[in-house]
Amino acid sequence: xxxxxxxxxxxxxxxxxxxxxxxxxxxxxxxxxxxxxxxxxxxxxxxxxxxxxxxxxxxxxxxxxxxxxxxxxxxxxxxxxxxxxxxxxxxxxxxxxxxxxxxxxxxxxxxxxxxxxxxxxxxxxxxxxxxxxxxxxxxxxxxxxxxxxxxxxxxxxxxxxxxxxxxxxxxxxxxxxxxxxxxxxxxxxxxxxxxxxxxxxxxxxxxxxxxxxxxxxxxxxxxxxxxxxxxxxxxxxxxxxxxxxxxxxxxxxxxxxxxxxxxxxxxxxxxxxxxxxxxxxxxxxxxxxxxxxxxxxxxxxxxxxxxxxxxxxxxxxxxxxxxxxxxxxxxxxxxxxxxxxxxxxxxxxxxxxxxxxxxxxxxxxxxxxxxxxxxxxxxxxxxxxxxxxxxxxxxxxxxxxxxxxxxxxx
Amino acid sequence: xxxxxxxxxxxxxxxxxxxxxxxxxxxxxxxxxxxxxxxxxxxxxxxxxxxxxxxxxxxxxxxxxxxxxxxxxxxxxxxxxxxxxxxxxxxxxxxxxxxxxxxxxxxxxxxxxxxxxxxxxxxxxxxxxxxxxxxxxxxxxxxxxxxxxxxxxxxxxxxxxxxxxxxxxxxxxxxxxxxxxxxxxxxxxxxxxxxxxxxxxxxxxxxxxxxxxxxxxxxxxxxxxxxxxxxxxxxxxxxxxxxxxxxxxxxxxxxxxxxxxxxxxxxxxxxxxxxxxxxxxxxxxxxxxxxxxxxxxxxxxxxxxxxxxxxxxxxxxxxxxxxxxxxxxxxxxxxxxxxxxxxxxxxxxxxxxxxxxxxxxxxxxxxxxxxxxxxxxxxxxxxxxxxxxxxxxxxxxxxxxxxxxxxxxx
Numbered sequence: 001x002x003x004x005x006x007x008x009x010x011x012x013x014x015x016x017x018x019x020x021x022x023x024x025x026x027x028x029x030x031x032x033x034x035x036x037x038x039x040x041x042x043x044x045x046x047x048x049x050x051x052x053x054x055x056x057x058x059x060x061x062x063x064x065x066x067x068x069x070x071x072x073x074x075x076x077x078x079x080x081x082x083x084x085x086x087x088x089x090x091x092x093x094x095x096x097x098x099x100x101x102x103x104x105x106x107x108x109x110x111x112x113x114x115x116x117x118x119x120x121x122x123x124x125x126x127x128x129x130x131x132x133x134x135x136x137x138x139x140x141x142x143x144x145x146x147x148x149x150x151x152x153x154x155x156x157x158x159x160x161x162x163x164x165x166x167x168x169x170x171x172x173x174x175x176x177x178x179x180x181x182x183x184x185x186x187x188x189x190x191x192x193x194x195x196x197x198x199x200x201x202x203x204x205x206x207x208x209x210x211x212x213x214x215x216x217x218x219x220x221x222x223x224x225x226x227x228x229x230x231x232x233x234x235x236x237x238x239x240x241x242x243x244x245x246x247x248x249x250x251x252x253x254x255x256x257x258x259x260x261x262x263x264x265x266x267x268x269x270x271x272x273x274x275x276x277x278x279x280x281x282x283x284x285x286x287x288x289x290x291x292x293x294x295x296x297x298x299x300x301x302x303x304x305x306x307x308x309x310x311x312x313x314x315x316x317x318x319x320x321x322x323x324x325x326x327x328x329x330x331x332x333x334x335x336x337x338x339x340x341x342x343x344x345x346x347x348x349x350x351x352x353x354x355x356x357x358x359x360x361x362x363x364x365x366x367x368x369x370x371x372x373x374x375x376x377x378x379x380x381x382x383x384x385x386x387x388x389x390x391x392x393x394x395x396x397x398x399x400x401x402x403x404x405x406x407x408x409x410x
Numbered sequence: 411x412x413x414x415x416x417x418x419x420x421x422x423x424x425x426x427x428x429x430x431x432x433x434x435x436x437x438x439x440x441x442x443x444x445x446x447x448x449x450x451x452x453x454x455x456x457x458x459x460x461x462x463x464x465x466x467x468x469x470x471x472x473x474x475x476x477x478x479x480x481x482x483x484x485x486x487x488x489x490x491x492x493x494x495x496x497x498x499x500x501x502x503x504x505x506x507x508x509x510x511x512x513x514x515x516x517x518x519x520x521x522x523x524x525x526x527x528x529x530x531x532x533x534x535x536x537x538x539x540x541x542x543x544x545x546x547x548x549x550x551x552x553x554x555x556x557x558x559x560x561x562x563x564x565x566x567x568x569x570x571x572x573x574x575x576x577x578x579x580x581x582x583x584x585x586x587x588x589x590x591x592x593x594x595x596x597x598x599x600x601x602x603x604x605x606x607x608x609x610x611x612x613x614x615x616x617x618x619x620x621x622x623x624x625x626x627x628x629x630x631x632x633x634x635x636x637x638x639x640x641x642x643x644x645x646x647x648x649x650x651x652x653x654x655x656x657x658x659x660x661x662x663x664x665x666x667x668x669x670x671x672x673x674x675x676x677x678x679x680x681x682x683x684x685x686x687x688x689x690x691x692x693x694x695x696x697x698x699x700x701x702x703x704x705x706x707x708x709x710x711x712x713x714x715x716x717x718x719x720x721x722x723x724x725x726x727x728x729x730x731x732x733x734x735x736x737x738x739x740x741x742x743x744x745x746x747x748x749x750x751x752x753x754x755x756x757x758x759x760x761x762x763x764x765x766x767x768x769x770x771x772x773x774x775x776x777x778x779x780x781x782x783x784x785x786x787x788x789x790x791x792x793x794x795x796x797x798x799x800x801x802x803x804x805x806x807x808x809x810x811x812x813x814x815x816x817x818x819x820x
Contacts, residue, residue, distance in 0.1 A: 187632030204631060208676060219783055220665035220688045221614060221757030222597030225656050232666055233653050236646035243643050246635050255630035256642055258676045259669070266618060266668045266686040268784070276676040278630045347631030373629050374678070 003385055006090050010035060010074070011082035019079030019376030024117035024128070025053070025156035032074040033164055036089060036114055043097050048168045051139055052132035053116035053157055055164065056173065059096045061108040061400070068106070068399045069176035069359070070095070070392060071113030072183060073129075073351060077121045081378020087366075087385065088182045089114045095393035106400040111176065115351040122147045123156075130354035133173070175358040178326055178399040182364045182392045184380050186348050188371025196384050197334040197391050198344035198365035199327060202282040203353050204253075205319035207291060209277040211238065211298075215307040217263060217271025227306075232261055232270035234305040241297030242277055245290045252281035253347060254290050277311075282319045282345040320353045323360035329402055330362045333394035337387055348373075364391050413795055416500050420445060420484070421492035429489035429786030434527035434538070435463065435566035442484040443574055446499060446524055453507050458578045461549055462542035463526035463567055465574065466583065469506045471518040471810070478516070478809045479586035479769070480505070480802060481523030482593060483539075483761060487531045491788025497776075497795065498592045499524045505803035516810040521586065525761040532557045533566075540764035543583070585768040588736055588809040592774045592802045594790050596758050598781025606794050607744040607801050608754035608775035609737060612692040613763050614663075615729035617701060619687040621648065621708075625717040627673060627681025637716075642671055642680035644715040651707030652687055655700045662691035663757060664700050687721075692729045692755040730763045733770035739812055740772045743804035747797055758783075774801050 013035070014021045014028030022029045033055055040047050040057040049055045058067065072088025092112030099110065116129025123145045131137040143154030156162050163169060185191075190198050215229035239256045246254035259275040277294065281287050298309045334341035344365055352361045366388040369379040423445070424431045424438030432439045443465055450457050450467040459465045468477065482498025502522030509520065526539025533555045541547040553564030566572050573579060595601075600608050625639035649666040656664035669685040687704065691697045708719045744751035754775055762771045776798040779789040 185632065186629050187634065188628075188637065189632075189634060192637075206631070217785075218598075218781060219596050219758060220667050221616070221663065221690050221759070222595065222599075222778075222783065223663065223757075223781060224597070224599060225653070225663055227598065227602075230653065230665070232649060232669060236649040239642060239646040240650075243635075243640065253631065253633065253635055255640070255677075255679055257630050257671075257678045257680060258674050259642060259671050259680075260674070261667075261669050264668050264670070266688055267665075268667045269665055270667060270669075278676050280631050347633070348629060349631070371628060371633060373632065375627075 001094055001386055001389060003090055003094050003389060004382055006039065007082050007086060010086050010090070014076065016079060019081060020076045021078055022074065022076040023122035024075045025159065025162050026122065027161050029075050030161035033114060036074065036093065037164060037167055039093060043093070043100065045096060048170045049164055050133065050173055051169060051171065052129045052142060053163055054129040054133055055114040055167070057093060057096065057112040059100055059106070059110045061106045061110065063107055065108045066174040067109040067111040067176045068396055068403070069111045069113060069179045070181060070396060071115055071179070071351060072181055073115045073118035075117050075119050075121065077119045077374050079376060080374055081376060083184045083378055083380055084186065084373055085118055087184055087380070091182050091389045091392050094389045095396055098393050099397065106397065108177065108400050110396050110400065118351050123153045126349060127351050127354050128153065130351035134354040134357040136354055136357055177359065177403050179352065179355045179359045179361045180326065180330065180364065180392065180395050180399070181350055181352040181361070182388050183350060184373060185344065185365040185368045186373035187368065189344060190365060190367035191369065191371065193342070195338070195340050195342050196367060196387055197338040197341040199331045199334055199341060200322055200346050200363035200365060201343045202322060203320040203346040203350060204280040204282045205284045205287055206278065206280045206315065206317045206349065207287050207313060208315040210312045210314045211275045211277060212310045213273040213307050215271050215305065218269040220267045220269055223269050228269055229306040230269050231273040231307055234301050234307045234309065235259060235273040235275055237301045237305070238298060239275070242294055245293040249286050249289050251283060252279065252286045252290055254279045280347055284318050317349070320356050322362050326360050326362035326399070329398045330364060330395050333398055334364065334391050337391055362395070364388060364395065411504055411796055411799060413500055413504050413799060414792055416449065417492055417496060420496050420500070424486065426489060429491060430486045431488050432484065432486040433532035434485045435569065435572050436532065437571050439485050440571035443524060446484065446503065447574060447577055449503060453503070453510065455506060458580045459574055460543065460583055461579060461581065462539045462552060463573055464539040464543055465524040465577070467503060467506065467522040469510055469516070469520045471516045471520065473517055475518045476584040477519040477521040477586045478806055478813070479521040479523060479589045480591060480806060481525055481589070481761060482591055483525045483528035485527050485529050485531065487529045487784050489786060490784050491786060493594045493788055493790055494596065494783055495528055497594055497790070501592050501799045501802050504799045505806055508803050509807065516807065518587065518810050518813070520806050520810065528761050533563045536759060537761050537764050538563065540761035544764040544767040546764055546767055587769065587813050589762065589765045589769045589771045590736065590740065590774065590802065590805050590809070591760055591762040591771070592798050593760060594783060595754065595775040595778045596783035597778065599754060600775060600777035601779065601781065603752070605750050605752050606777060606797055607748040607751040609741045609744055609751060610732055610756050610773035610775060611753045612732060613730040613756040613760060614690040614692045615694045615697050616688065616690045616725065616727045616759065617697050617723060618725040620722045620724045621685045621687060622720045623683040623717050625681055625715065628679040630677045630679055633679050638679055639716040640679050641683040641717055644711050644717045644719065645669060645683040645685055647711045647715070648708060649685070652704055655703040659696050659699050661693060662689065662696045662700055664689045690757055694728050727759070730766050732772050736770050736772035736809070739808045740774060740805050743808055744774065744801050747801055772805070774798060774805065
């Protein structure tokens with residue numbers, strides 16, 4: 001396997017002092033796609049791209065049927081790590097190489113897709129490439145999205161670091177008969193439990209809220225405690241209510257990750273706080289219950305702290321269940337490689353969420369060391385990376401076999 | 411009285427969209443001192459300045475004795491108001507004019523001092539002028555203080571907006587036999603109680619702490635609630651403990667006014683928070699008790715939240731009691747003008763804190779509308795401003811009379 005060398009090579013593209021900056025359609029991200037195409041060409045695979053910048057690497061099958069597909073992404077968050085996304089793409093290429101090297105020709109084409117811009121780190125629309133592919137976002141609408149440098153995605157695609165120069169652009173890629181995404185866990189659950197391969201049950205649904213708390217600013221020395229309307233005390237009570245709600249409801253997470261105080265001076269009672277709440281669960285009902293508890297807590301805080309609070313949903317995404325039949329196939333493959341292979345929920349979003357709208361999907365996780373991700377220190381043990389490639393290859397072959405011998409398919 | 415016109419005129423110097431920016435030794439602050447000198451000259455008063463930029467306006471007495479003194483400051487915080495500081499200086503000038511107009515010559519000189527840079531809004535040392543005057547900060551040390559634009563106070567004094575061009579510079583100003591500072595309350599207590607003149611009992615002591623909370627950053631979707639080390643949840647508990655401690659101990663205020671979250675991203679569990687705590691009371695023992703309660707709460711939070719917390723004192727100032735004898739004089743004067751005149755503690759610091767090291771001091775407050783200060787909307791009712799001038803004039807004359815007939819003085 002060349003996976004370690006290849007991931008190390010990709011990690012040099014966009015490397016910063018603290019991690020990797022490889023936002024969509026920037027020079028380092030273009031270079032990463034180009035590197036993938038070069039490696040794919042060496043393996044004799046066909047390569048093309050769609051108009052959203054998604055890159056398709058294909059091992060041809062015996063018949064011109066819709067493919068079995070895997071994929072992930074090559075872009076990163078700001079100061080991100082070497083494995084989030086890139087691992088699933090390169091592992092897919094390695095799987096294709098191993099399958100090709102056996103001389104066994106699958107019945108269906110097997111594809112690896114590098115989805116464009118999963119992270120939303122330049123254009124504020126996560127999974128922009130897979131959303132266009134799945135028809136969730138019309139291409140014209142995606143092209144109009146404005147990036148943090150003021151350039152639209154459309155202009156970025158037309159720029160020298162947009163669509164790949166020497167790769168054919170095609171329309172009308174057929175949806176796959178099955179899609180599987182291999183990814184790092186990005187959390188500590190598998191490491192803590194000694195699980196090397198995780199069979200994803202669902203991708204958590206998510207609600208994000210923007211909260212404004214307005215109290216009354218005042219001099220910290222001259223404003224008596226009685227009669228204060230301290231927006232930060234109110235925000236502190238709300239933050240703890242968010243935390244408590246997730247603990248109490250269970251099987252969910254809820255976080256205040258962003259909080260800004262105004263005027264934020266040591267000697268001024270805070271008059272205004274804005275904060276963001278992120279709630280996730282694979283069970284949408286739990287997200288709703290947590291939202292209700294947060295709103296109830298806010299109503300109590302408004303009374304007790306003499307402040308105004310507004311809570312606006314800014315993003316709502318239901319949970320995405322993995323396909324039962326594919327999960328069974330993946331479970332058999334994973335269990336044969338790791339006796340401790342077990343079910344796991346995905347707290348983070350992935351391109352598989354979008355693909356799920358046009359095809360049955362599954363996901364496989366490998367552990368993250370210390371649960372770290374979206375940072376330069378993001379790591380997965382080399383042996384686990386290799387095991388994941390084998391699980392991916394096995395799953396792709398099993399899907400081809402299973403669906404080929406499936407009586408339901410004509 | 412010309413006090414309203416004069417304060418309105420000063421308010422144009424450094425006026426911004428949101429308030430007044432008149433930091434020490436900037437062009438608007440120089441212009442404010444120049445305006446004072448011009449008005450003082452018209453009244454026939456002598457004017458000189460010391461090497462720290464403090465300006466002394468003097469009505470001569472019958473004898474060349476140490477003066478009776480009043481004063482305040484002409485600088486403002488960023489986007490400050492028209493009354494904090496400027497009121498006490500201009501009221502002093504008005505009092506001198508009224509005394510002079512009666513034809514009564516006091517035994518002692520009566521001085522109005524415009525202290526340099528009380529706010530510390532350019533050079534990070536509050537009361538820099540009165541601290542040098544009182545010998546608390548050696549001039550050489552004050553001159554070495556670096557402002558937020560990188561210039562030292564010494565270089566700023568030598569600049570075209572430093573020491574006044576046409577005013578003599580003198581050394582060896584004798585400490586006054588009595589000092590009284592008239593100031594706006596900057597809080598809501600007097601307005602709420604219907605008090606128009608406040609006799610200050612003490613200036614609150616103050617402790618400020620810099621707090622660092624270190625937890626473990628993580629993906630908000632993939633990091634389970636169990637095992638999180640959320641620095642913002644810990645900071646929220648500490649903020650509420652600070653608030654509760656002040657409420658419980660009483661006769662004190664405690665505030666978290668400044669709080670910064672890192673990395674402050676919606677989808678990342680906060681790994682680090684820094685915050686500042688400001689604790690004040692006229693009773694130093696209460697400040698100490700509150701500090702102990704905060705430290706006890708932090709120890710509990712460290713256990714419960716799996717974080718590290720450091721609490722460093724960054725500023726400690728004991729309470730400054732007003733002189734008993736002067737207070738009695740001020741009380742008699744104020745009560746004759748306002749039957750509801752009452753004692754009040756000063757939560758904010760003032761130049762009187764420094765002068766107290768070399769002379770007996772007293773302070774008089776007038777109400778702040780809605781308790782607002784350090785903002786453009788800072789206001790005091792015109793009638794209250796006038797009443798304050800009368801109280802100041804009466805106190806200065808009473809001090810001169812009282813101390814002149816005092817058997818203890820040679």
